[in-house]
Ligand SMILES: Nc1ncnc2c1ncn2[C@@H]1O[C@H](COP(=O)(O)OP(=O)(O)O)[C@@H](O)[C@H]1O
């Protein structure tokens with residue numbers, strides 16, 4: 801029998817607010833919360849930027865995919881890293897267990913929020929800009945999302961409200 805989709809997974813660009821909205825949403829819905837970036841840093845015993853610096857961005861992508869595939873929780877809000885959508889296997893695994901919500905934030909806001917791009921362990925080819933990452937990833941976020949929430953100009957509480965309303969409209973979320 802298929803696992804019940806009792807989780808909510810947040811996807812989106814770095815700076816879109818996944819790790820900010822996630823804990824609030826979990827509290828509001830009485831769900832537990834986890835952040836896959838944190839799982840990776842705990843398992844690896846090093847920061848994401850250190851992984852990229854020492855072993856390259858493809859290694860972080862591989863570790864992220866492994867972390868996604870190992871997730872087998874229920875009744876959680878799960879904030880992923882912005883690069884999670886590079887793993888088709890990982891996203892397929894998540895979609896069997898979760899409603900996937902894309903936090904859609906415009907490039908100008910993202911650029912303003914990402915004020916430490918050299919230190920946050922971004923998964924990108926050398927020299928790739930945030931604008932190029934955004935263009936490359938937008939189709940992937942859209943592909944894997946059950947729900948897209950346009951967050952530009954909204955505070956985290958307003959984003960939570962839109963997510964809850966969007967999921968409530970979707971009958972497949974009745975398990976929550
Ligand atoms: N809705 C929001 N409005 C304003 N600032 C936000 C909002 N969501 C997140 N932020 C800020 O943007 C930055 C990145 O947020 P974060 O939750 O870490 O994003 P992500 O996990 O998607 O990379 C943080 O400084 C956070 O405080």
Ligand SMILES: O=C(O)C1=C[C@@H](OP(=O)(O)O)[C@@H](O)[C@H](O)C1
Nearest residue numbers: 814848881882883920921922923
């Ligand atoms: O988008 C990316 O390339 C990444 C985003 C980060 O997470 P956030 O999206 O939470 O910032 C983290 O997973 C890693 O540094 C790679």
Ligand SMILES: [Mg+2]
Nearest residue numbers: 818819837879
């Ligand atoms: Mg985050």
